[in-house]
Structure formats: C-alpha cells, structure tokens
Amino acid sequence: MHRIRCKNTCKLETSWFVVINPRAGGGKSVIDWPTISRLLNKYDIRYTYAFTEYKYHAVELTVQAINRGYRNIVAVGGDGTLNEVVNGIFIQKVVNPNQITVGVIGVGTGNDWFRMYEIPHNYEECIKAISNKKIFRQDVxxxxxxxxxxxxxxxxxxxxxxxxxxxxxxxxxxxxxxxxxxxxxxxxxxxxxxxxxxxxxxxxxxxxxxxxxxxxxxxxxxxxxxxxxxxxxxxxxxxxxxxxxxxxxxxxxxxxxxxxxxxxxxxxxxxxxxxxxxxxxxxxxxxxxxxxxxxxxxxxxxxxxxxxxQQALSVIVGEQFKxxxxxxxxxxxxxxxxxx
Incomplete structure (x- = not known):
C-alpha cells in the first residue's frame, strides 16, 4: 500500500490518486486489483494508490491526496466508496472542488450512479474511458x-x-x-x-x-x-x-x-x-x-x-453517454x- 503524507505546500501532481475499498464487492476489489493495476499501466495512466482500512478512510485519503497536489481521483469500489471520495473533495480547503476530476472503477454491489453515465462494468473499457477523460459536470x-x-x-x-x-x-x-x-x-x-x-x-x-x-x-x-x-x-x-x-x-x-x-x-x-x-x-x-x-x-x-x-463536480463518464x-x-x- 502507498500511504500518503499530508504537506502544507505541495507540487501539483498530474497523475491519478486511486482509492481502493478492499471490502467492495465482498473483497472482489482486492482479488481484482492486480488486473486493474495492469490495465492502468497498459493505458499509461500514472497513479499512486491506497487501500482504505476503516469507515470514512476514503474521505481522509482524498483530503490528503488533494493536499499533496493530486487533482485526479479514482474510486475503486461502489456507490459508498464514491460518496466518501466526494465528501473528501468538498470538505478539503486547498482548492475549489471544481478543479478536481473523479473517475470510478466499479466493483460494488449497487453501482446505481454508474448506470446513469453508461460507465462500463468491464475493467478494460472502464479504464479506457478514464484514459480518454470524457468529462461531465454534475450537481452535488x-x-x-x-x-x-x-x-x-x-x-x-x-x-x-x-x-x-x-x-x-x-x-x-x-x-x-x-x-x-x-x-x-x-x-x-x-x-x-x-x-x-x-x-x-x-x-x-x-x-x-x-x-x-x-x-x-x-x-x-x-x-x-x-x-x-x-x-x-x-x-x-x-x-x-x-x-x-x-x-x-x-x-x-x-x-x-x-x-x-x-x-x-x-x-x-x-x-x-x-x-x-x-x-x-x-x-x-x-x-x-x-x-x-x-x-x-x-x-x-x-x-x-x-x-x-449546480454542476459542481467533474466526473469521468462512459463513451456512450450523450x-x-x-x-x-x-x-x-x-x-x-x-x-x-
């Protein structure tokens, strides 16, 4: 696991910070992480990652990542993991939340948010969409x-x-x-x-x-x-x-x-x-x-x-979303x- 350390001043990161919920999908995220990691590398997505260890840890990790200079966050999990990441984005005080872009790799059980944006369940297609960075600004x-x-x-x-x-x-x-x-x-x-x-x-x-x-x-x-x-x-x-x-x-x-x-x-x-x-x-x-x-x-x-x-958050959507x-x-x- 890559643990991030908070800093008062930081260099702007152009890579992605990936937050992984090991309990998502009944542990599927842990089992599938080697595959997800390989695909991120395949599509030349530079990233640092961390696994959550307890409830609301994704909130903390997101705040730390933004403090360190990350402006692109990927949540690996379900709707709950994504919700924690979003709350981290909006409670941090370093930058305006509209400067952050969020991508999602779904391994949860509900995944209701994913349906709306036609985000593929197939890992490779999903990561390809993140690589293409088709952005939609949605309400929060x-x-x-x-x-x-x-x-x-x-x-x-x-x-x-x-x-x-x-x-x-x-x-x-x-x-x-x-x-x-x-x-x-x-x-x-x-x-x-x-x-x-x-x-x-x-x-x-x-x-x-x-x-x-x-x-x-x-x-x-x-x-x-x-x-x-x-x-x-x-x-x-x-x-x-x-x-x-x-x-x-x-x-x-x-x-x-x-x-x-x-x-x-x-x-x-x-x-x-x-x-x-x-x-x-x-x-x-x-x-x-x-x-x-x-x-x-x-x-x-x-x-x-x-x-x-209104339109306060930039999210990565599927290629088919119109x-x-x-x-x-x-x-x-x-x-x-x-x-x-």
Missing part, C-alpha cells in the same frame, strides 16, 4: 441531518432516501458490516422492512411550498437510479440544479409488492399514491424522527434540509399539488 447534493441531537452535513451525488428507503439501507448496511455480501442482501432487507416499517406523518417544504401527509417514503434524486437499479426519480437530470422528488404516500404492503415492477421500469410516477415534485431547496420534518440515507449510506434522521450545488440534453426531452414538469 448537500444534506443536513441530525444524529444524537447534533447537526451534521453530508454531500451526495446520486440520491437520498427518507423513510422506508432509509430503513432498507440501514438493514442492508448492517448485514454488510457482519460480512454478508450479494445482491440478495437488498432483497432480504427490503422484505424485512416491508413487514416492520410504518408510515409517518411528515411535513415537507419544497422551494417554499408546504405539504403534509402520512408518508411511506421520499426519494430525493440527482441521478435516476437507486436501490440497486430502481428508478424512483426516472426523469431526474444530474446537471439542472434541481432535485427530482418522489413522494410515496401511505400505502398498503400488498400494494407495495404489486408496485415493485413500476419501481424498476420507471413508471412509478403513474401510481395514484405517488406525487412528483421538483426544487432546489427541501426541508423535511416529522415526529417521531424518520431516518435518512444518501447514496446508500445510513445517516441520521429528521429534521432534514437539502440544498444543491449528456443530459437528450434526457431532457423526457423531463416533464412536476405535478402541481396543493397538499400531499
């Missing part, structure tokens, strides 16, 4: 939440979930912490949450408009995919400076099961218990507190506040609602 979300009565802030680049979604994420992450791996973890967690979770009365404010009702879940999206391939915000654009918000009001358990295909085929907004909203600023309050997750990572609970930084202009053709206006 800012979530403020409470944990043990203390307010915290977290950046995210794909989606946040409130209520049922966060309950599922917490169960999934708990199983991962116990060493369990595989896509079935999410399905198992979803079923357990479905049995035990209850809707809560929630107050929502989107760009000054107030709504209140018993709510099953809220998805706040920059990207279109979450929950291992679900499309709860199917018309989200990742560079328009707006969140797409899908609110599922109180709904029966059998209705949830029957509606699962809608979550995967992008037609969930046609459901009678669903409301679609769009805005820059979102506030959510509830009694009792309702849980939050961002990019699949379990955080705290309500009260919550979301703001957005940009958001094409997607904008299917970007309808949100529903006008007087009360949820």
């Amino acid at each position: 979300g800012v979530a403020e939440y409470y944990e043990s009565s203390v307010r915290h802030k977290r950046y995210f680049i794909n989606a946040a979930g409130v209520g049922f979604d966060a309950d599922v994420a917490r169960r999934t992450n708990r199983l991962k912490d116990l060493g369990k791996r595989g896509v079935l973890l999410y399905v198992l967690s979803l079923l357990k949450s479905l049995i035990q979770y209850h809707s809560t009365r929630i107050n929502v404010k989107v760009d000054g408009r107030h709504f209140q009702d018993k709510v099953f879940s809220i998805t706040i999206g920059i990207g279109r995919y979450n929950g291992a391939g679900m499309m709860q915000v199917p018309f989200a654009l990742s560079d328009d400076g707006l969140y797409d918000v899908t609110v599922i009001r109180k709904i029966g358990k059998l209705n949830v099961i029957a509606s699962l295909p809608r979550l995967y085929n992008g037609t969930i907004l046609k459901h009678s218990r669903v409301v679609a909203l769009r805005g820059k600023s979102i506030e959510i309050m509830s009694i009792p507190g309702v849980e939050l997750e961002v990019d699949g990572e379990s955080l705290g609970e309500t009260p919550l506040r979301f703001t957005i930084l 940009g958001s202009n094409l997607l904008a053709k299917t970007h309808p206006e949100p529903m006008e609602v007087t009360n949820l």
Whole structure:
C-alpha cells in the first residue's frame, strides 16, 4: 500500500490518486486489483494508490491526496466508496472542488450512479474511458441531518432516501458490516422492512411550498437510479440544479409488492399514491424522527434540509453517454399539488 503524507505546500501532481475499498464487492476489489493495476499501466495512466482500512478512510485519503497536489481521483469500489471520495473533495480547503476530476472503477454491489453515465462494468473499457477523460459536470447534493441531537452535513451525488428507503439501507448496511455480501442482501432487507416499517406523518417544504401527509417514503434524486437499479426519480437530470422528488404516500404492503415492477421500469410516477415534485431547496420534518440515507449510506434522521450545488463536480463518464440534453426531452414538469 502507498500511504500518503499530508504537506502544507505541495507540487501539483498530474497523475491519478486511486482509492481502493478492499471490502467492495465482498473483497472482489482486492482479488481484482492486480488486473486493474495492469490495465492502468497498459493505458499509461500514472497513479499512486491506497487501500482504505476503516469507515470514512476514503474521505481522509482524498483530503490528503488533494493536499499533496493530486487533482485526479479514482474510486475503486461502489456507490459508498464514491460518496466518501466526494465528501473528501468538498470538505478539503486547498482548492475549489471544481478543479478536481473523479473517475470510478466499479466493483460494488449497487453501482446505481454508474448506470446513469453508461460507465462500463468491464475493467478494460472502464479504464479506457478514464484514459480518454470524457468529462461531465454534475450537481452535488448537500444534506443536513441530525444524529444524537447534533447537526451534521453530508454531500451526495446520486440520491437520498427518507423513510422506508432509509430503513432498507440501514438493514442492508448492517448485514454488510457482519460480512454478508450479494445482491440478495437488498432483497432480504427490503422484505424485512416491508413487514416492520410504518408510515409517518411528515411535513415537507419544497422551494417554499408546504405539504403534509402520512408518508411511506421520499426519494430525493440527482441521478435516476437507486436501490440497486430502481428508478424512483426516472426523469431526474444530474446537471439542472434541481432535485427530482418522489413522494410515496401511505400505502398498503400488498400494494407495495404489486408496485415493485413500476419501481424498476420507471413508471412509478403513474401510481395514484405517488406525487412528483421538483426544487432546489427541501426541508423535511416529522415526529417521531424518520431516518435518512444518501447514496446508500445510513445517516441520521429528521429534521432534514437539502440544498444543491449546480454542476459542481467533474466526473469521468462512459463513451456512450450523450449528456443530459437528450434526457431532457423526457423531463416533464412536476405535478402541481396543493397538499400531499
């Protein structure tokens, strides 16, 4: 492992710093690292690397790398690894985050962010895309939440979930912490949450408009995919400076099961218990507190506040990605609602 040392002054590095999560994909990143390393060399990508050793270590490594002069970061892992790298980029104080470029080599289980940008799962094609450095500037979300009565802030680049979604994420992450791996973890967690979770009365404010009702879940999206391939915000654009918000009001358990295909085929907004909203600023309050997750990572609970930084991060995308202009053709206006 190459360990980086922080310095107050540094020479600007033109090479890449690679952050590897050894737990991603059930240890697949460690097994596949020799292959990934060989391909990086094949495409003449100069790099230094480090393996993470504990939760949030990727945040620290990213801050250290930027302090040392790196302006190109690659995350080897899944959505959670990428989220930590992004948070490192936005909490460091050395340079404006828009001077940093992020690439990803996916070996995680969810990889929802990857789908949106048509980033290849094949290592060689993915590394070739990094070498070509096709860049897209996307929005970055800012979530403020409470944990043990203390307010915290977290950046995210794909989606946040409130209520049922966060309950599922917490169960999934708990199983991962116990060493369990595989896509079935999410399905198992979803079923357990479905049995035990209850809707809560929630107050929502989107760009000054107030709504209140018993709510099953809220998805706040920059990207279109979450929950291992679900499309709860199917018309989200990742560079328009707006969140797409899908609110599922109180709904029966059998209705949830029957509606699962809608979550995967992008037609969930046609459901009678669903409301679609769009805005820059979102506030959510509830009694009792309702849980939050961002990019699949379990955080705290309500009260919550979301703001957005438009086109604040440069990311490497797949060669087949055509940009958001094409997607904008299917970007309808949100529903006008007087009360949820």
